Amino acid sequence: MSGGNPRPDLIDKKSTLKAQALEKSSLWPALTRNHQEGRSAAFFRYGNEGGNERDAEGRPRILSQKAWFDPAEEPYGGEERRAYQSLVWQCRYSGIEVPDALWSHARTGIGRAYADDQADDMAREAAAMDGFDAWVDAFVRHVAAKGPVPGIEEAERGAQSTT
Template identity: 60%
Template sequence: MSESSAGYNEPAHSDDRPLRVLVIAGSQRRLNSCPGLDSKARALMHRMVGRLPIGWQVDHEDIGNEHGKPKIQACNACVSSSMALCVWPCNCYGPDSTTQPDLLWDLHLYERLARADAWAFIGPINWYAPTTNFKLLFDRLVCMNGGNPRPDLIDKKNTLLAQQLERSALWAQLSKNHLQGRTAAFFCYGDLGAADIGEDGRPKLLRDKAWFDPQDEPFSDERNAYQGVVWQCRYSGIEVPDGLWQHADIGVGQIYADSQASDLKDEPEVMKLFDGWVERFAAFVERKGFIADVEQAERGAKSTTNQR
């Protein structure tokens, strides 16, 4: 949906709360983990937080890897057995677990996503795709699209009961997009192979260069590296306007050591592009206004599982 066709005439207003947004950096890199250098995504996240309107309630999170800390656990694909087995919010894991520690639950991200009117995701392109951490996050968000809000009806995780529920008339009343109506924006960036790509478009290290034609790469528009998570949002009732789905080339032709967060100052066109994306995000969210019943949605996003 384009910004011009969003269909919002007057923003919803509330005297009780400010507009709420959640900004998430999705690079794997963290200052205190293996690389010892912070990511560009984290730097851009903080830049965005500083440029959003005063008076908004701006939440932000870096889901990068931290040595010795929990990671986002993998999705178990419950939905493939039965849609009713995929519980909203995910009950395959729970907060503060010592056996299966899960960053998504430990950071209360289901509740924070439900609390916000809009989300912004910032991350690099890794091999024509989102980062591992973003992919894990969105795999675990499959339950926002029709997930079962009543695990008590399936004895928490009984597959046969779930299949029976999915076939029943009751299921049509229970299944819904749980975060319907929110806005999501994506800013992804890549280096087009940096200094590793030769003039022929193939990796310099590649010996057998006739094996593939670089003209046959997966897509010509680099932003499509994030198309899977964008369309997951759209199918889940989350609005992603085309103007808020942005890509930038950073560090093209450079060695990786010379393309760090501290080098973003040498990429003025990129920063202009990023700031324009932030401005469009702020304008769109302001125009669209508040999402109703976020407090109820936040209560519904609390864990029903406590695994130790």
């Protein structure tokens, strides 16, 4: 989310030793400040958990060696929103706020083919849309309570006045 070293000239482009020294220097925080720092992000994920591509035991039908995959060992443990956890943490370590309440998941299209499980199909599923509406409401409440990010609003006004 923040793109690394914005000044490769300070490390002779690829010098590992110079890059390590720069990261430990007093210049580093200012050099790597993310322009999105202090802002908020939210993620809404929806999915069909394999749709019609799972067999009765929960394995992908296409697998030829079914014994090599135990569906009980799926990484999300019924909490499918975790599919985005690395993105959420990347934001957080870049100074972008992602409150726990603002990344969620809705089950939709369960048992249907991918071709019959697109975003417009989700709009016909009340439970999925209730989850989406609750996520939008939570985001609106968060942004309203948070207000403008100090320093960013002024910087944006300055950038707009120079263009």
